[in-house]
Amino acid sequence: MDDSIYDFERLEAKECRIAELEIQGAELEAIRNSSESQLAAAARRTRDLMEECAALRTRAHEHHTAVMRLQGQLAEAQEQVSAGKEAAEAAAACWRTREIRTDATLRQQSKLINLLQAKLEEANRKKCSLSKKLFGRSGRRPMVSPPLQKTNKELREEVERLRGRLAVTHDPMPAHTPKGDTAKKQTNGVQSIDMPDSTKHEPLKDESLQLVWPDSKREKIHATIEDGALLCSREKGGKIQAHLISPMPKACGLTQQEAQRAFTIRMEQESNPAEATAVCSSTEQRECLLSRLNATLSYSPQRLLALKTPPACAQSLAQQAVAIGCADGLHSLRGTVQLEWAPCAGGETGEAGYGAVTASAVAGGRVLFVRDGMLLHAAYTTMASALKRSESLRPVVDVSRVDLPDTGSVQLLHAINEEIPHGDACVAVATGRRVHVLCWDAAALNFKVLRSLTVDRPPHSLLLTNKALYIAGEKPFRVSLPNGTLETFGLHEPTIQAAAKKHSPPKAILLIRENPVEVLICYNECGIFVDKNGKRTRTEDAKWRNRVSQWAFSHPFLYNVSKDSITIIHINEEAYNAPPCTCDARSLTSNSSDCTAPECFRINVEDSALLGTTAEGVFLRSREGDEYNVLLVEGLLAMRSVGASVMSLDSVSLGALNSSTSSDESGEVKTEVVAVIEHDVSMENEPRTAFQADIKRRAAQLRKRQAEEAAAKEAKERRAIGDAITEILSSDVGPKKAESSASLSGFSSDTESDGKTYSIKSSNDLCAEMFARQVRFQ
Structure with missing residues (x-):
C-alpha cells in the first residue's frame, strides 16, 4: 500500500515537471x-x-561634378571680367587721347582767329586819311595787340605744360623760356654766404610738406630730417618716421607743377605702413630734401609665420589659407591642424598623427601631401576651411591614404592644378627609382596608378603636363602620355650633351609656357630653354651668377634660391634671345649681347629654402636665431618697387636708391637690386678657336660702333626738339619779334651746347609726338 502511494506521488511530480517544461518551451x-x-x-x-x-554617394559625386563645372564657369567669368576691365581701360585711354587732340585743335583754331583779327585791325589802322595825318593821328599801331599777347601767353603755357609732362618721365628737362625768366628767391630757406651770388640754400630745420595719400586725401605736416629719414609731425599731434622710396610721385591727380615738386615716401606706422606722396613748396626744397634723405627700397618679403621647427613645404589654397608642412605636422597661419583617418581609409581609424609633412600639391578638388613617406589626400574645401580656423577650435581634417605599388617612401610630388578630364593623369610621384603617374577615380574616391616607370637613378625633379611627363634623372627624360615610351630629351643640344657626358644631371625642369610648350632645364651652372621636342627656343643660356640650389617659376618670373639669397629674373619673349646673325657689318654677333640680359632683383636671406609656389610668387624659408620664418616673395611687387618696367625692356634707373636695405621685421633679410646691364665676362665660355675669338672681337667692335651711332642720333634728336620749341616761341609778331628771335637764338645755342647725356628713352619720342599730333601750331 505504501509503495503504491509513493509511486502515485512520483507520477504526479513528473506530470507537474512536464507541464512546467511545456510552459518554458512555449515561452x-x-x-x-x-x-x-x-x-x-x-x-x-x-x-x-x-x-x-x-x-x-551618387548625389555627392554629382555635386562634386557640378562644383568643378561651376569653378570652371567662375574662372571663365573672371577672365571675361578682367577682359572687360582691360577693354574699358583701353576705351578710356582712347577717349582721353581724343579729348586731348580735340582740345589742342580748339586751341589752335582760337589762336588762329585771334591772329587773323589782329592782322585785320592792323590793316584797318594803316588806312588813315589826310586830316588825321595833319592833326598828328598817324594811325600808329601798338607794339603788340592784346590778342597777340594772349596768343604768346598761351604758347608759353603750352610749352610749360609739355615740359611738365616730360618731367614725369625722369628725363632731363629743356631750358625754360628765356623771355622774362628771372630766378625767384627762396622764401623758405636761408641764403648761404659761402658763395658770392648767394645761390646756395640751406634747408630750414622745420619743413612744411603736403601729403597726398593713395585715396587722394591731402594732409599738411611739418617734417624734420633725422638720421637720413623724415620725422613727420601732424597737426593733430604725434610723430611718424618716414623713409624715401622713390624720387618720383606715385599718387594720381597731381598737377604738372606738383609732380615736379613731389616724391614718394613710406610712413612707418605701427599698425600698417603705408605709402604717400610728399609735395614740397618749391623745387629747391625738394632737391635739398632728396640730397639729405637716404633712399630705401619699398619692397621687402612679407613675413607670414614664425615657427620653432624648420618648415619643409607650403601650399596656398585660398586667401589666408596656407598649408605649411613641418617636422611636427601640418600648420596653418593660425596654428596646428590635426589629421584624422577618413572612415573609408582602408580600415584605419583614429588620429593620423603629427608626422613630418615634407611635400604638398593641389590636383583639382583634392589636396595631396606627403607625411612620413606616405601619400595622403583630403578634400580641397575641407582643408581650406580647416586652415582658416583658429587653433582654439581644434581644426580637424579627414585624410585618406593613396595606395602605391611600391613600399618605399614618396620623395617627389608634382600635380596639375586645373580641371582634368576623368581618367587623365593629374599627379606624378617618385619613390626611389620608380615614378608613378596617378589619376583620380571618382567611383572609389581615391587616386589610382595609371602608369609606373623605372629610371636609372632617383630623379631630382618631375614636371607633369597634359601631354607629357618630364623627369630630371641622370639625363632629362620625356614620356608622352598616356602610352608613350621613356626616351631621352634634348640630347642633340651641345650643352645638354656635354652635361650628360660629364655625368652632371639636371636639377630641375620648369614649365615656362604651355602654348607652345617651352620648358627650362636647370643645371648647377646654367639653364637651357627648349620646346617639347628638345630643340632650343632661345639663342642664349640662362647663366646663374651664384650657386643655385632650387628653382621655381611663377609667370612671368624665375626664382633662383641659393643658400643665402633669392634672385628674381623677369622672363619675357626678349629675355636670352639675341638678334639673328646676318653677315652685315652693322649686326650684333655675340653670345653675350646686352640686349638679352633680363631684369633681376636679388634678396639676401639667411638659410633660405624654397617651400612652394603661388600665383603671385613663392614661399621662402628664412632663419632668425632659433626661429624659422615663412616669407612670401612676390616678383611683381619687387620689380615695381625699383621702377622696373615689367611690361617692357626699359633699363632700371636706380637714381638715388641704395643698393641694399634692411627689413623692418628682421635684421637678417636684406634686399639688393641687381640691374643686369653688363654681361658677366667670367661666366662666358672661353673661345676655343681663333675663329671664335675673331667673332667675339668683331662683335665688341660692332657694339661700340652702334653705341656711338646711337649717341649721335640722340644728339641730333635733341637738337630737333630745341628747334621745334624755338619755332613755336618765335611765332610772336610786332616790334618785339626781333628781340624774341635774338633771345631764342641764344636759347637754341645754349641747348645745343648742353653737354648732358640723355637716356635712350628720353623726351625725343614724347615731345615729337605731342608737337606733331596734338598741338599742330601754324
Whole structure:
C-alpha cells in the first residue's frame, strides 16, 4: 500500500515537471519568434541604409561634378571680367587721347582767329586819311595787340605744360623760356654766404610738406630730417618716421607743377605702413630734401609665420589659407591642424598623427601631401576651411591614404592644378627609382596608378603636363602620355650633351609656357630653354651668377634660391634671345649681347629654402636665431618697387636708391637690386678657336660702333626738339619779334651746347609726338 502511494506521488511530480517544461518551451518559442522578427526588421533596415548610402554617394559625386563645372564657369567669368576691365581701360585711354587732340585743335583754331583779327585791325589802322595825318593821328599801331599777347601767353603755357609732362618721365628737362625768366628767391630757406651770388640754400630745420595719400586725401605736416629719414609731425599731434622710396610721385591727380615738386615716401606706422606722396613748396626744397634723405627700397618679403621647427613645404589654397608642412605636422597661419583617418581609409581609424609633412600639391578638388613617406589626400574645401580656423577650435581634417605599388617612401610630388578630364593623369610621384603617374577615380574616391616607370637613378625633379611627363634623372627624360615610351630629351643640344657626358644631371625642369610648350632645364651652372621636342627656343643660356640650389617659376618670373639669397629674373619673349646673325657689318654677333640680359632683383636671406609656389610668387624659408620664418616673395611687387618696367625692356634707373636695405621685421633679410646691364665676362665660355675669338672681337667692335651711332642720333634728336620749341616761341609778331628771335637764338645755342647725356628713352619720342599730333601750331 505504501509503495503504491509513493509511486502515485512520483507520477504526479513528473506530470507537474512536464507541464512546467511545456510552459518554458512555449515561452522560449515565443522569444525565438520575436528574435527572428527583429532580425528580419534589422536586415530590412540595413538594406534601406545601404540603398540610401549609395544614393547619397551618387548625389555627392554629382555635386562634386557640378562644383568643378561651376569653378570652371567662375574662372571663365573672371577672365571675361578682367577682359572687360582691360577693354574699358583701353576705351578710356582712347577717349582721353581724343579729348586731348580735340582740345589742342580748339586751341589752335582760337589762336588762329585771334591772329587773323589782329592782322585785320592792323590793316584797318594803316588806312588813315589826310586830316588825321595833319592833326598828328598817324594811325600808329601798338607794339603788340592784346590778342597777340594772349596768343604768346598761351604758347608759353603750352610749352610749360609739355615740359611738365616730360618731367614725369625722369628725363632731363629743356631750358625754360628765356623771355622774362628771372630766378625767384627762396622764401623758405636761408641764403648761404659761402658763395658770392648767394645761390646756395640751406634747408630750414622745420619743413612744411603736403601729403597726398593713395585715396587722394591731402594732409599738411611739418617734417624734420633725422638720421637720413623724415620725422613727420601732424597737426593733430604725434610723430611718424618716414623713409624715401622713390624720387618720383606715385599718387594720381597731381598737377604738372606738383609732380615736379613731389616724391614718394613710406610712413612707418605701427599698425600698417603705408605709402604717400610728399609735395614740397618749391623745387629747391625738394632737391635739398632728396640730397639729405637716404633712399630705401619699398619692397621687402612679407613675413607670414614664425615657427620653432624648420618648415619643409607650403601650399596656398585660398586667401589666408596656407598649408605649411613641418617636422611636427601640418600648420596653418593660425596654428596646428590635426589629421584624422577618413572612415573609408582602408580600415584605419583614429588620429593620423603629427608626422613630418615634407611635400604638398593641389590636383583639382583634392589636396595631396606627403607625411612620413606616405601619400595622403583630403578634400580641397575641407582643408581650406580647416586652415582658416583658429587653433582654439581644434581644426580637424579627414585624410585618406593613396595606395602605391611600391613600399618605399614618396620623395617627389608634382600635380596639375586645373580641371582634368576623368581618367587623365593629374599627379606624378617618385619613390626611389620608380615614378608613378596617378589619376583620380571618382567611383572609389581615391587616386589610382595609371602608369609606373623605372629610371636609372632617383630623379631630382618631375614636371607633369597634359601631354607629357618630364623627369630630371641622370639625363632629362620625356614620356608622352598616356602610352608613350621613356626616351631621352634634348640630347642633340651641345650643352645638354656635354652635361650628360660629364655625368652632371639636371636639377630641375620648369614649365615656362604651355602654348607652345617651352620648358627650362636647370643645371648647377646654367639653364637651357627648349620646346617639347628638345630643340632650343632661345639663342642664349640662362647663366646663374651664384650657386643655385632650387628653382621655381611663377609667370612671368624665375626664382633662383641659393643658400643665402633669392634672385628674381623677369622672363619675357626678349629675355636670352639675341638678334639673328646676318653677315652685315652693322649686326650684333655675340653670345653675350646686352640686349638679352633680363631684369633681376636679388634678396639676401639667411638659410633660405624654397617651400612652394603661388600665383603671385613663392614661399621662402628664412632663419632668425632659433626661429624659422615663412616669407612670401612676390616678383611683381619687387620689380615695381625699383621702377622696373615689367611690361617692357626699359633699363632700371636706380637714381638715388641704395643698393641694399634692411627689413623692418628682421635684421637678417636684406634686399639688393641687381640691374643686369653688363654681361658677366667670367661666366662666358672661353673661345676655343681663333675663329671664335675673331667673332667675339668683331662683335665688341660692332657694339661700340652702334653705341656711338646711337649717341649721335640722340644728339641730333635733341637738337630737333630745341628747334621745334624755338619755332613755336618765335611765332610772336610786332616790334618785339626781333628781340624774341635774338633771345631764342641764344636759347637754341645754349641747348645745343648742353653737354648732358640723355637716356635712350628720353623726351625725343614724347615731345615729337605731342608737337606733331596734338598741338599742330601754324
